[in-house]
Amino acid sequence: MLVLFTQIKVTYSMSNIKAFFYSLNCTIIGLSINIFFRSLISIVLDMPAYLFDSNSITNIYRVFPIAFSFIVTGLYFYYKIYKNTQISFENILEDKKNLIFLLSLMFVMYLYLCLSLMVYYTVENTLILKLYGIKSSIMVLIGNYIAEKYSFRITQIKGYDIKNQLDYLESLKIEDEIKRLSDTVYKDLLTGFYNRPFANKKLSEWRFNNYEFTLCFADLNNLKIVNDKFGHQFGDKYISTTAQIIKKCINIEQSLLFRYGGDEFLFLLYKITTSQAEQIMIDINHELSKLSNTEDYPYTLSISYGLVEWDGISDTETLIAKADSLMYENKLKNK
Template identity: 30%
Template sequence: MSNNIILIISIMTPITYYYFNWCYFTLVRTLRGLGNQRPGWIMVTATLNYLLFVMCSLAELNLIWNWTAFFLFLMTETFFYCRGGRKEAAFFAFIGILCGLTVNIFCRCVIAIIISQPLANFDNHVVSNTENLKAIPVSLGFLLGGVVFRILVRPMPGRRIRTLLGHSEHLSFVLKVMTGMFLYLFLNLLIYQTRENGLLLKLWGIKSCVFVTAGTYLGIRFAQQMCDLSDFRNRNHLVRQELLLKSQEEEKLRAEAYQDTLTGCYTRLYAEEELARLLKEGIPFSICFADLDGLKQVNDRYGHEAGDQYLVAVAATLSGICGELEILTRYGGDEFLALFPMQSTAVISNRMQEADRKLQRNGESELFSFPMSLSFGVANSSESTDMKELLRIADKRMYARKNHKSEDLMEQN
């Protein structure tokens, strides 16, 4: 080569490597979200790495050792640039080394075909071999490598790489794929040791570059799809958790709406819903209104805590006379409403009288310091198909019994 061409190449090679290095760390910075670029870092690392190449060339080291040293330098620099994260540093270093080595091998093989030179003239023997032409494909390779990095920063490939960086388990898989591609390219560097000027070896080198590019892409693409599936599974799990939490909250609200906290009985809302259902389905039933006798006097004389004990005692007593399919509700302050499907008023009246007698006995025991009893009124669904009317009938009979009790008490006094 003429002196002018050698001078131009000598100038272009460090410039193209600086471009390669700048594009590489721009890729790392963008995909890792590291903020503004650091020009000083780019200049220092580019200088160190280029000096490494020069020293390896002057020492005429085998290309395998040359690129191994470059990989270790690049991974170390990336590790500190990313401020930690060994897997991420190795991943980006593999991208840099695979891209740089692939385009270099490709350019060396293509140029060797064009100018009909053996691949041995493109190895690291720049001192002992005056016909060494590696500077041309190396400069072109660094330039094309930088262009590839610029492409990888674009939205679609960038999104895939960002997704992969967020999944350590799938990133490990890609690192294994890249290691395999890296070793495969290293084996292809052995072809630069032959002096044979055969087309087959050069085409083999080009084929290897295509194979590594396709293999790396497919490995990253597959891992990214696995990441998407993992994200979908995680989102699905979160949605299920949210639905479960919402269902539990709804059940809690439903329980609060349907269950009285003091007595544990159902509430008025539940009683009216069940009553409406029985009427709609035409199921025969009886209802019973029960009202505590003298609750106000107990509250006034013994306190509201005693009144609560009174309510709980009545709820427990009435629960004892209700079967599995029968419903006891606290309808109001001192009123209970019980629903008895498929039962007559006579049967229910007998049960309620027994419950009243049990309460009175408990009120006379040492367990309670106040008398207890209840008044009740029973109605049957055959008397009316209107819910309000049926409740009115039972309520009227309950107050009639309460008034009768009051009259008997006045006569006794």
């Protein structure tokens, strides 16, 4: 085993633990098959087992178990390499914890084989000892195969787990990318509200699912005058500030906010009655009034609105048209 370890390490420039694994694995298999044939031939020829020891140079028959062992061991490894036994040593060797566990089992089996060699030091021609040698070699071969198979499965499961984690992280990245693209497509950059195409889509969905909601159609008052008198920079500030106050006054976890046009907004207020929505709009105008005619806002900030509660019948166009009509009535009233 030590000679094989040195040969593998020098030839393939492997780490000590990998070279030890290969040398121990080959030694266990080779020694098991050797013990099997020595014990079997000693039974067939009815000769004491010690005569097949390496030191018994007078026994010309000891060449047969050695020759059979070399041939069968060679065929065994040929089968493992070229016939795909589903044991991938490279995968096992990359998993240090699993490799150490497998090496521990293999070393115990190696010691067990060494104890089995004690049969060659008994001079009696005892059948039970020869059968013990056969049994030991078969048990070690089966045990070694099971240990390899088990270690491979554990490594494979860990590989699947890592792959699943990577797939999950990849799906999160894709989901985040989709959300980012969705925000780009469906969100207004100035206000952070959803845009008009998304408003029509969500309104149709809410109607289809029979949600209880109130639709609010709102419009900023005197935005054109602000743009003409102070410039579009102040007009954009008017829009963005109003959007911030709207977010503050409306529960955005249950409702949806949309910038429907230049100075037009549309709100879907989930499970909010028109009377409750009326109070929300009053609060918004109250907050806007606090900012009006100040150094930062040298003009009046206010918003007109129309409220329509979903009746379970009206289509999307009818709802928006009705809210729009009520909004203009409110705007005339404010003027």
